[in-house]
Amino acid sequence: MLQTITKLASLKNFYFFCGKLLPWFAWPTLILMVVGLYWGLVEAPADYQQKDSYRIIFIHVPAAWMSLFVYMVMATSAAASMIWKTKASEVVANSCAPIGAAFTFLALATGSLWGKPMWGTWWEWDARLTSELVLLFLYLGYMALQSAFEDKRTAARATSILAIVGVVNIPIIHYSVEWWFTLHQGPTVQLLKNKQAMDTSMLIPLLIMATAFKFYYVTVLLMRSRNEILERESHSKWVQEEKERL
Amino acid sequence: MINNSQHALKTQLWRDFTLAARNKSEWMNPLLFFVFAAILFPLGIGPDTTILKQIAPGIIWVVALLAALLSLDSMFRSDYEDGSLEQLTLSPYPFAALVFTKVSVHWLLTGLPLILLAPLLATFFHLDGDATLILMQTLLLGTPVLSLVGAIGSALTVGLKRGSMLISLLVLPLYVPVLIFGANAVSASTAGLDISGHMMLIASLLALSITLAPLATAAALRASIG
Numbered sequence: 001m002l003q004t005i006t007k008l009a010s011l012k013n014f015y016f017f018c019g020k021l022l023p024w025f026a027w028p029t030l031i032l033m034v035v036g037l038y039w040g041l042v043e044a045p046a047d048y049q050q051k052d053s054y055r056i057i058f059i060h061v062p063a064a065w066m067s068l069f070v071y072m073v074m075a076t077s078a079a080a081s082m083i084w085k086t087k088a089s090e091v092v093a094n095s096c097a098p099i100g101a102a103f104t105f106l107a108l109a110t111g112s113l114w115g116k117p118m119w120g121t122w123w124e125w126d127a128r129l130t131s132e133l134v135l136l137f138l139y140l141g142y143m144a145l146q147s148a149f150e151d152k153r154t155a156a157r158a159t160s161i162l163a164i165v166g167v168v169n170i171p172i173i174h175y176s177v178e179w180w181f182t183l184h185q186g187p188t189v190q191l192l193k194n195k196q197a198m199d200t201s202m203l204i205p206l207l208i209m210a211t212a213f214k215f216y217y218v219t220v221l222l223m224r225s226r227n228e229i230l231e232r233e234s235h236s237k238w239v240q241e242e243k244e245r246l
Numbered sequence: 247m248i249n250n251s252q253h254a255l256k257t258q259l260w261r262d263f264t265l266a267a268r269n270k271s272e273w274m275n276p277l278l279f280f281v282f283a284a285i286l287f288p289l290g291i292g293p294d295t296t297i298l299k300q301i302a303p304g305i306i307w308v309v310a311l312l313a314a315l316l317s318l319d320s321m322f323r324s325d326y327e328d329g330s331l332e333q334l335t336l337s338p339y340p341f342a343a344l345v346f347t348k349v350s351v352h353w354l355l356t357g358l359p360l361i362l363l364a365p366l367l368a369t370f371f372h373l374d375g376d377a378t379l380i381l382m383q384t385l386l387l388g389t390p391v392l393s394l395v396g397a398i399g400s401a402l403t404v405g406l407k408r409g410s411m412l413i414s415l416l417v418l419p420l421y422v423p424v425l426i427f428g429a430n431a432v433s434a435s436t437a438g439l440d441i442s443g444h445m446m447l448i449a450s451l452l453a454l455s456i457t458l459a460p461l462a463t464a465a466a467l468r469a470s471i472g
Contacts (some may be wrong), residue, residue: 082465136418144415148406157469158402162416165398165462169420172451176423179447180430 009086012238015229018222025219032212040205047202056114058206062213064107067135068170070100070217074142075167078160088225090156091232093163094146095224097218101139108132127178134173138166152232254339255347263350265324272320273355280313282365295372302371303381303432309367310360310385311421314392317356318417319410321348321400322467331404334472345467346460349397357389373436374377380435384428387448391424394459401466423451 008014026109040058047054074096111129112122123129142159149155233239266273279401287305288298325331325348334344361382368378403409431444 034264134419134422138417141416141419144412145402148403148409148412154405154469154472158466161398161462161469162402162465165420168458170424172423172454173419176426176447180426 006198007086009088011087011091011229011233012236014088014091015226015233015242018226022219022222022226022229025215025222029212029215029219032208032215036205036208036212040202040209044202044205045199050118053114053117054202056110058209060107060110060114061206062210063110064132066158066212066213066217067104067107067132069214070096071135071163071167071170072209073221074100075163078163081156082160082164082178087232090153090160090227091225092221093160094156094219095228097139097142097146097180099220099224101136101143103213103217104132104136104139108136112151124159127174127180131174132176138170142166247393251339251343254337255343256345258334258344259351262348263264266351266355273317273359276313276317276356277363279316280309281363281367283312284309285370285433288370298371299373299436300433302368303377303436304429306364306367306371306381307384307388307425307429307432310364310389311392311418311425312359314356314389314396315417316448317352317416318396318413319403320398321352321397322404324372326404326470333470335468341468342464343458345401345464346456347398349393349460349463352397353390353393357385357393360389361385373432377432377436381432383445384448387426387445387452388428391448391451392421394455394463395420395424397463398459398466401463401470403470404467405470405472424448427451463464 008017034150036058044055046052074093077089080086081093095097108129111132115124116122132221142162145162146155146159149158217224230239265449269415284306287301290460291301322331325334335341337344364382365378366384368381373381396413396417399413399420400418403412406412427444431441431448434444435441
């Protein structure tokens, strides 16, 4: 077990390992995405109150779920690279940040698009919106710190500390915003309060889309990781050989 | 060993104070910024007493936060450049404790004066005596958190040439909870609400950052020194 892990931790092995995994995630992503989108956007019935505009949840909700999930993956691999100093986990953590930022941005943008016809405003200082926005800044800070260093390994040491500090802070930020909101005034808008009462005809496509987003995330993560490995090891012999092969 | 450590911490404290006394502008400028920036708001918004009263807690807290941010860049900079930080990592004494001493000195020079200046700003914004007292209490509990959490950002960027812009990007999201509870405690007290919940939450943030932030800062400094 330990041997396989240490073997994987070498960038070259990790590169080929990612390459082998890639089709197992890329094809399901495509299939799930097509099925989920068709089901959600065409087959699922319209909401009795929100009509067709509710359909944005098939993008919005999975993106919002992923935004936190990606941060957890990032922080876990950051912790791994701090403890075992493995290069592979550094690569994974680095590759997570832009993807997570993109998911967070997507969740905010789709929420804003939905908010305009539903709440009558592009932006509301709602607890969830605010903590999602802060999460976006955490991602951007991570990326900025990472790009500020020239040496990749020094950058990884700094960013992994930041990711771990962020993970301690995410629940604090989330609850402080939530309590701030509840202390401030009664909730004027309830985001999907009838979620438990969601009909299966809507729930199934939502879950399919959530799975599709997970697979999409892993696909992009593998691709980004491979890319970063090639960049880091660009001087080594196997990368040159790989370049010629491609 | 414990006695030695205590002695080392005392020496460290004394050294940092002496350095600060010889280089006054480093910690005076953020304080001046604190006052000037706060004065800009009544000038920009207009001298309406009710509006000023209403926005005072938020503005004073935001300005305090920015002043803390301004002073962060210099926290470890000179020690990093002249190599004394590297010596500290090599010393046999617990590095996190030495870092904590440095952060404490930073707070005593930049955080504590903010609290003492707060009544002045409160007068500008027509806050009454009770609200001013609450404001000072929230600052007393909150500004150490700003120094402690800010130290992590400062430590992460100390090896970079242009770190100061980056610090704000790293640290500001982490300042959100302190700002929320600090400013809202004052607003809630002027509205006649109970604020013990706010105060306890800021106090718990302080407890959490006292225990964890020096460790993270020490790790970040080690990473920066390489």
